[in-house]
Amino acid sequence: MKKLRENWGSKLGVILAVAGSAVGLGNFLRFPVKAATNGGGAFLIPYFIALILIGIPVAWIEWALGRNGGKYGHGSAPGILNAITRKPWAKYIGFLGIFGPVLIFFYYCYIESWLLGFSWFALTGELSKVTAEGQIGAFFGDYISLKLQAFPGMPFAFLFFLITFFINFIVIYFGIRHGIEIMNKFAMPAIVILGIMLLVRTLTIPNIAHGLGYMWNPDFSKLLDSKVWFEAAGQIFFTLSVGIGVIMTYASYVRRKQDIALSSLTACAANELAEVVIGGTLVIPLAVVIYGASNVSEIAKLGTFGLGFQTMPIIFGKITLGGFFLFVWFALLFLAGVTSSVSILQPAVSFLEDDAGLGRRVSVGIVALVTFIFGLLSVFGLEAGAVDEMDWMTDFCLITFALVETIIFAWIFGIDKGMKELSEGAQIKIPAFFRFVFKYLTPACLVAILGAWLVQNAPSRILLKGVKESTVKFAGIEVSNFIVIHGTRLAMLIVIIAILIFTCVTWRMKAIDEKLKQFEEI
């Protein structure tokens, strides 16, 4: 009996979906800060080199592995890697392609819901009001610590979390073609339109050249610092959403001889448009015009959240029609967030549908239940550091999985078969030098990034250096932040073990099924 599996309705659909997965908060908040603090215009040199040596190759690899795995009816990393390598261990390594995205969703959905909430407050004028009163920092703090109540017993943050969670799962429930594809066909053009509106408004502000100068004037001396090259590589890596397993899953729904080479390139191009052209022109140039160049480095230290939720409202409060553009800003970020969050749910759903053989309703239900429970950890444990724990674990999973994919593609599947798979149906010719890039350069770069991460970040993260014990509120109960942090680590370990056991059981059940079929045939 042939297995029933969806396909994308059109090539544009899958491209917009992959681009939607890639375009997120990082394009508009992380990139400008990274560029401005790492050499300005000169940052684009290592950035574009990393795009060619890491970003585009790893994206191509994921598309190729995904479409190949999809031929065998697999839509997630365990099944895809197992089918491609024919090695029993591959499906267990594939857990990274499910755990990584699911882990991201645990906290990403909550952060995305802040954007919905702040869009609402911008629309109602509340945000402009608190900004004018100089209370935006306190407002943001009260919002995320659940002190702002929509009605008694229901904090705004939790209400918007529920709405955002529901939106994500409604889209997922309707599937690849009628859910994800349709959503992206509306959301991605909307993101471009909102982005252009903000771009035009920014470029028409007096003295914006000063802001653009801060962002784009090159400081070539920074190129002598290896940290800048690692930052560029890291930015490319995270901006293209490679190493999560999402592209692999999305590509598994691509038809067999449909082009993936040009599709992958197009999705990367769309992401770069959002990042460099739009993202590179908004936040930092605006901050320079409003605050002055000397204050921007202090502003950058506030981090992504501070920049997005506190600094930008103040900036928009000082320009004409600021209230309207504040709404446009948060709406843009929310749409960018939801196109990404929906994508990171799909690998787990595909795993349950394709490999565990569960129906869509049951698969979506299981993923919804698990992500809701662990999502509550983000909602109530944010202050205690739960989200920070998930965040560093995510970084590790992404880099490691990208390295695994690259090695499997180039060395186990084989570079000849890999290039053949990539070229099948291709509308562009992959330059021959990419054989060398796939086999040697990309893995080497990824090993360097992973090594740098392990040396620079891992010890301090694992040993909680600089984190002092304090009492925090978790769902209204006062606890030590260390309990929440270690609890989060335990929760992540439980999820990993559950995925591995489920993978083992699923494959054993499949093996039993096959033996029974053979027995029946006899």
Place this chain on the structure above:
Amino acid sequence: MQEGLTLSGWIFLSLAWLAIISFNVFCFKKLFKESEDQMVSPLEIESEIDRIEEGKK
């Protein structure tokens, strides 16, 4: 700290925008030029949706 966009700043900004916009134009132009006879054959693993739509035709 330098103020305003210097010549090299203008060059980097312009080149980056030009490169990325050209990259997008190239990709989307090629994408939309795909001809009907390049549409692919059905998957070995069939989609129920495709079968239903073919039945409707």
